[in-house]
Amino acid sequence: MATDRQLLDMGDEGRGLLPYDVPRQDRRDARHSGSTSSSPASSSTDSPYSPSTPTEDDRPSAQRAREGGHGLLAVNNKKPEVVGWLDLPNKDQLFVLAVCRLSEPLSNVCLLPYIFYLVRSVLVHGDTARDGTSDNGVDSRLAAEVSAYSGLLVASFPLAQFFVSLPWGRLSDMHGRKLSIVIGLAISVISNAAFGFSRSFGSLLFWRTLAGLANGNVGIMRTMTAEIVKERKYQTKAFLLLPLVFNSGMVFSLALGGILAEPAVSLPWLFGPQGLLNWCGSEAGVQWVIDFPYALPALMNACMLSVAFVLSVFWLRETLAGREDERDVGVLVGQVAVRWFKRAILRRKGAAYMALKDAEDVLFEAVPVSGHRRSRSRIELEEVKEPYSEATISLAAVAAPPPRPAPKRPPFRSIFTAKTVAALVSFGLLPLHNSAFMHIFPVYLSTPHAPSSSYANLLSFTGGLGLRSSTIGIWLGVFGIAGILLQLFIYPRMQARLGTLGVFKVSLMIFPAVYLLAPYLSVLPEEGRWAWTRWPALGTIVWGQIMARTMAIPSTVILVTEAAPAKNVLGTVHGAGNMLASLARAVGPAVGGAVYAAGVTEGVIGAVWWFYLVAVALMAAAWCWGVQSRKNADEESE
Numbered sequence: 001m002a003t004d005r006q007l008l009d010m011g012d013e014g015r016g017l018l019p020y021d022v023p024r025q026d027r028r029d030a031r032h033s034g035s036t037s038s039s040p041a042s043s044s045t046d047s048p049y050s051p052s053t054p055t056e057d058d059r060p061s062a063q064r065a066r067e068g069g070h071g072l073l074a075v076n077n078k079k080p081e082v083v084g085w086l087d088l089p090n091k092d093q094l095f096v097l098a099v100c101r102l103s104e105p106l107s108n109v110c111l112l113p114y115i116f117y118l119v120r121s122v123l124v125h126g127d128t129a130r131d132g133t134s135d136n137g138v139d140s141r142l143a144a145e146v147s148a149y150s151g152l153l154v155a156s157f158p159l160a161q162f163f164v165s166l167p168w169g170r171l172s173d174m175h176g177r178k179l180s181i182v183i184g185l186a187i188s189v190i191s192n193a194a195f196g197f198s199r200s201f202g203s204l205l206f207w208r209t210l211a212g213l214a215n216g217n218v219g220i221m222r223t224m225t226a227e228i229v230k231e232r233k234y235q236t237k238a239f240l241l242l243p244l245v246f247n248s249g250m251v252f253s254l255a256l257g258g259i260l261a262e263p264a265v266s267l268p269w270l271f272g273p274q275g276l277l278n279w280c281g282s283e284a285g286v287q288w289v290i291d292f293p294y295a296l297p298a299l300m301n302a303c304m305l306s307v308a309f310v311l312s313v314f315w316l317r318e319t320l321a322g323r324e325d326e327r328d329v330g331v332l333v334g335q336v337a338v339r340w341f342k343r344a345i346l347r348r349k350g351a352a353y354m355a356l357k358d359a360e361d362v363l364f365e366a367v368p369v370s371g372h373r374r375s376r377s378r379i380e381l382e383e384v385k386e387p388y389s390e391a392t393i394s395l396a397a398v399a400a401p402p403p404r405p406a407p408k409r410p411p412f413r414s415i416f417t418a419k420t421v422a423a424l425v426s427f428g429l430l431p432l433h434n435s436a437f438m439h440i441f442p443v444y445l446s447t448p449h450a451p452s453s454s455y456a457n458l459l460s461f462t463g464g465l466g467l468r469s470s471t472i473g474i475w476l477g478v479f480g481i482a483g484i485l486l487q488l489f490i491y492p493r494m495q496a497r498l499g500t501l502g503v504f505k506v507s508l509m510i511f512p513a514v515y516l517l518a519p520y521l522s523v524l525p526e527e528g529r530w531a532w533t534r535w536p537a538l539g540t541i542v543w544g545q546i547m548a549r550t551m552a553i554p555s556t557v558i559l560v561t562e563a564a565p566a567k568n569v570l571g572t573v574h575g576a577g578n579m580l581a582s583l584a585r586a587v588g589p590a591v592g593g594a595v596y597a598a599g600v601t602e603g604v605i606g607a608v609w610w611f612y613l614v615a616v617a618l619m620a621a622a623w624c625w626g627v628q629s630r631k632n633a634d635e636e637s638e
Helices: 004-014 024-033 062-066 091-101 103-108 112-123 140-175 177-196 201-214 218-228 232-260 287-291 295-315 329-348 359-366 371-399 418-446 469-523 531-563 567-602 607-626 630-637
Strands: none
Touching: 091 103, 091 218, 091 232, 091 295, 103 140, 103 177, 103 201, 103 232, 103 295, 112 140, 112 201, 112 232, 112 418, 112 469, 140 177, 140 201, 140 218, 140 418, 140 567, 177 201, 177 218, 177 295, 218 232, 218 531, 218 567, 232 295, 232 469, 232 531, 287 295, 295 329, 418 469, 418 531, 418 567, 418 607, 469 531, 469 607, 531 567, 567 607
């Protein structure tokens, strides 16, 4: 049995690494040199406290080595674990959350391919030529007016998000995440359906604003991702999921809006005079799509959002700390529906389950006894089973752990530290130019091509490409698919190699170059020998912007999440980030549309590209150097 001095020496100096009878100075020298003595006293096999099994305080670190500590610095040659999509935990909840995330791209960007023609139709009360047949009657004055009004229409959605994002986040921190998402989806369904049947600019503006109010809960979905996937090794993949769904939704929405707008023209085999759905035999085609040519994309959005609403009500679980174990009637109904559906499928296949009887029932039925004796035996058996069941219920009630109390939230002012504010500002600067591009570029592609005589020099020229809405939707959709593949296979490798902040900086260097070159598409010939050059040039511009956006969006989400001072305020932090991003998405299209209109009027189509988009992109790139990722912070703290 060790003496007091032995225990003192073991706990104070050696922590069991060397026996107590070695002089203290020798022990220090042995530890600092990292060598082991060949004497029996220092043999690792003779001591239960050998260096091969260090205690909690003996774990080697670079800091202890620098400070002259134990000197037992271990080199970790283990390769980082590769996490696949199928390795993610709670995949069912992530799937439901991903479907709910489609609400914003469906409600927000579906109208972009046809917004030029939509606004033009309401401004001139439908007297202009239809999509695909527009002529030179669309002068620069009307094009500038359409650009300005479309900028206001696009900006109304994120402006509404700006005013409600932080209240949505605070509401979710107090009353749960699920309630906010369910309410938002319900309003989105109504606003999308009504938007499609609006035939005045005022009604379009109202319903789009209402849709923006409903989609102020995007930050809550990001918060739920962090709460569903808590292990850090899975979070890189998990945080890619919502941006991936957002990009997929944008691709689908852009293609959907471009193809389904004015379906009597774009889909004549369905809605035209000889179309399959022209049951009334109208000479112009299906009458309701003639009267409301832009209703079909909005109706499709409403149908898909209805599916997301049902999934969120019946299968999405609460993730707010302290409320995870609360009874959810919607989830219980969903579980019953799933069981009923499985039984229906099995019955249809002829393999339905049969109700199994108790083992005692089967036993007594197998014994050929008289009816009197059998009934008496069953009565006695029930008397034995009844107290056993009551005892089981009582034991379960006693053994059930009490619900965990919700952790205390820090004061509101202490949430926004310097690191959090830096990440949030960077999060807001990105959509300030990205959203402006998403509005300006389709309008620019729809603007009629100017004659070659309008090209004065490399700075003073005007005109767009004059493309149809269906062509614009297909172009943006195809390159959006390439962006999804980039996000799936390239971004994780770049993030592992360069870090989140490194990938973000690379993406911010691409934006200015794209914006600088984009307006020069107008100087490429529309006809003749070199007319083909406009298509690869257009593809280069679209691909460059999508590639930069694909790398930047998930990086900003991760940086904001890492900047939060506590997990139980993630809803507030992401709500604030979504509020700033919404304000940027409102200011970007509004200012960009106004500058674009001024440039068209003055004959300088590149004004909005060079004096607004390039300037904001450079500002965002300069600011990102002040953002600190967790990896860099950990390295500096050591």
